[in-house]
Amino acid sequence: MSRAAARAEVHLLALSALPSAVAASADSLCASVASPAEAERTDLVSLIVSRAEAVGADAVLTFSEYAVVAVAEACEALGLAGAGGSARLARDKRMMRHTWQQQGLPQPAFRPVATATDLQEATAALPCPLLLKAAWSAGSTAHQIIGSPREAAAAWRRSQEVMAESAQLGFAELHVSDAHAHFVVEQIVTGATADWFDEPGWGDYVSVEGVVAHGVFHPVCVSGRMPTVRPFTERAGIIPAPLPTDLQARVVALAREAVDALGLRDCGTHTEIKLGPGGRMWLIETAARFGGAMTVPQIEEVYRLDLVGMLVDHLLGRPVAWPERALGPEEARSAAGSLVVLAVDRDGGAWPDRRVWDFSAVEEAVALSEGSTLSVVPDSSLPDGSTVPAYDPAAGANTMAALCLLTATDAHTVLRDCTTLVDALPTVLPPATPGTAPTAQSTPAAGPLARRDAAGHEVEEVAA
Numbered sequence: 001m002s003r004a005a006a007r008a009e010v011h012l013l014a015l016s017a018l019p020s021a022v023a024a025s026a027d028s029l030c031a032s033v034a035s036p037a038e039a040e041r042t043d044l045v046s047l048i049v050s051r052a053e054a055v056g057a058d059a060v061l062t063f064s065e066y067a068v069v070a071v072a073e074a075c076e077a078l079g080l081a082g083a084g085g086s087a088r089l090a091r092d093k094r095m096m097r098h099t100w101q102q103q104g105l106p107q108p109a110f111r112p113v114a115t116a117t118d119l120q121e122a123t124a125a126l127p128c129p130l131l132l133k134a135a136w137s138a139g140s141t142a143h144q145i146i147g148s149p150r151e152a153a154a155a156w157r158r159s160q161e162v163m164a165e166s167a168q169l170g171f172a173e174l175h176v177s178d179a180h181a182h183f184v185v186e187q188i189v190t191g192a193t194a195d196w197f198d199e200p201g202w203g204d205y206v207s208v209e210g211v212v213a214h215g216v217f218h219p220v221c222v223s224g225r226m227p228t229v230r231p232f233t234e235r236a237g238i239i240p241a242p243l244p245t246d247l248q249a250r251v252v253a254l255a256r257e258a259v260d261a262l263g264l265r266d267c268g269t270h271t272e273i274k275l276g277p278g279g280r281m282w283l284i285e286t287a288a289r290f291g292g293a294m295t296v297p298q299i300e301e302v303y304r305l306d307l308v309g310m311l312v313d314h315l316l317g318r319p320v321a322w323p324e325r326a327l328g329p330e331e332a333r334s335a336a337g338s339l340v341v342l343a344v345d346r347d348g349g350a351w352p353d354r355r356v357w358d359f360s361a362v363e364e365a366v367a368l369s370e371g372s373t374l375s376v377v378p379d380s381s382l383p384d385g386s387t388v389p390a391y392d393p394a395a396g397a398n399t400m401a402a403l404c405l406l407t408a409t410d411a412h413t414v415l416r417d418c419t420t421l422v423d424a425l426p427t428v429l430p431p432a433t434p435g436t437a438p439t440a441q442s443t444p445a446a447g448p449l450a451r452r453d454a455a456g457h458e459v460e461e462v463a464a
Contacts, residue, residue, distance in 0.1 A: 003308035048074035059315035070175035084265035090288035110186035123149040135182035192277040208255035219326035238337040294338035337414040341402040354432035365428035
């Protein structure tokens, strides 16, 4: 909100209760904050359009995965710049994979599934192991690995349960009413890092961060990863990814093909790519918004680019100097990583006992590299004193305890420090008192922003 408010007058449409820190900031940063009643949210596009018209918005934007489609459709109705009519292709994983299949782009073999019978038939047609994922989910929720057709029925039941739990926590598609019923199952391809990175410890996938402006894709940089936690929950994203120049160029070229195929128009983009042996690559997915967690602040720290402000300027019709090519380690002024705190060790094994989240204890006890800094993201973390949730492979990021931001001189140091933190957490965090109830993580959703600048421009942002 602060970056948007620096460029235009902002009006916030909150689609659920705001975290206390956000609510306090919203009062000072926004010209207005609207919290519609539940009955008003049955037609989200109409709600956004009416609110935008009421404040005279010149742009509408969101940074929430769950509001991307609604905002795109609202922009179409208002005649404003936005992701465009094909935004659903970057949200529904079934449609996304069909589109890439038609373009002949490399990706895992897949089948859309809507029933337990569909899944059983897919497991008979595709070679196991397979990954079942909700078509409209985010944060690796409802992911289930299926090792054989015999496991299909149990995987289907668990995914259904997790989607229901996620909806209760506020992690659910806001516009498509039956989104919880849509799934896709895909073959698990074998990743490898030896041909891509010059040191061990990196995950076997990367993401290309970028933006589409007037239908033209502008790559910004490539993010590296720590290895995921089973099944595929993200642990940490690190900018920059220390890829050699020629390999980064290949990754960015594939991301460009993926984004171009989806036909997006004006929005941030986040494209994940699996890395394999011998230089092989497979597309995982593309989103019509900037990367989650702390991706945008990381880019600002490393490359001094205010992507939110630049996107606001673009949506308001101002000229923006997007990077001429994807920035790499050679242009980086530092490095930054966002670490998700999960109750598992570096190999994915559960902590031996329950612990209480206490950031001050982590600060005091963990020795990081010289020049490294560590901070916690309060709005994405449990309060100090909360019991760290037991990790649930099916629930993914729903069972995170906290989100931390780590900065260092280079990406190698960030990776080393993140690994140090992962190893230290189960011992430096205070033990939970026997009988203490576990704490569920919940990050509320919010909706459109608009703010008028000196030239009279207003931006409406939909947060969720």
